[in-house]
Amino acid sequence: xKILIALVAVLLLAFLNGCGVxxxxxxxxxxxxxxxxxxxxxxxxxxxxxxxxxxxxxxxHADNEAYRQRGELRPEAAAExxxxxxxxxxxxxxxxERALHGxxxxxxxxxxxxxxxxxxxxxxGGVRSAVVFAIELSGGCLTGFYDERESKVxxxxxxxxxxxxTAPGH
Numbered sequence: 666x667k668i669l670i671a672l673v674a675v676l677l678l679a680f681l682n683g684c685g686v687x688x689x690x691x692x693x694x695x696x697x698x699x700x701x702x703x704x705x706x707x708x709x710x711x712x713x714x715x716x717x718x719x720x721x722x723x724x725x726h727a728d729n730e731a732y733r734q735r736g737e738l739r740p741e742a743a744a745e746x747x748x749x750x751x752x753x754x755x756x757x758x759x760x761x762e763r764a765l766h767g768x769x770x771x772x773x774x775x776x777x778x779x780x781x782x783x784x785x786x787x788x789x790g791g792v793r794s795a796v797v798f799a800i801e802l803s804g805g806c807l808t809g810f811y812d813e814r815e816s817k818v819x820x821x822x823x824x825x826x827x828x829x830x831t832a833p834g835h
Contacts, residue, residue, distance in 0.1 A: 736822030742804030746820045750807050752778040757816045766813045771796040786830055799829035
């Protein structure tokens with residue numbers, strides 16, 4: 666029984682000693698964790714052991730923003746989305762000519778051009794009278810905004826997060 670307990674203790678220590686903590690050279694329970702050094706940037710420089718390669722701030726930021734990157738629109742989806750975009754641009758020109766702004770007017774224009782059965786998203790844009798919209802079509806998105814100063818209608822694929830617009834608060 667003592668042998669079994671000793672064996673379990675040795676295996677447990679071996680397991681814990683190898684997980685998550687880099688130990689300094691030597692042996693014994695009094696060892697302290699060693700700092701991890703950054704890896705050299707040059708391939709010719711000697712590699713300290715152990716070392717950690719850290720991505721740049723720019724790379725970390727780009728990775729953090731990847732959820733909002735829009736995918737490519739397939740050609741067959743573009744054929745469906747582009748005529749809807751042109752019709753919406755015409756509706757927005759009419760709204761602007763009549764000086765109509767706000768969520769109710771934009772929503773009416775967007776829903777008028779959206780094919781039956783498609784998902785339409787309308788949100789207040791947070792600045793001036795801005796309204797953000799999306800029409801989810803099969804394989805693609807029609808997105809943009811409208812306010813008293815300008816409007817934008819874009820055609821594209823789904824974002825990496827799924828759907829046509831990022832979740833509110835992102």
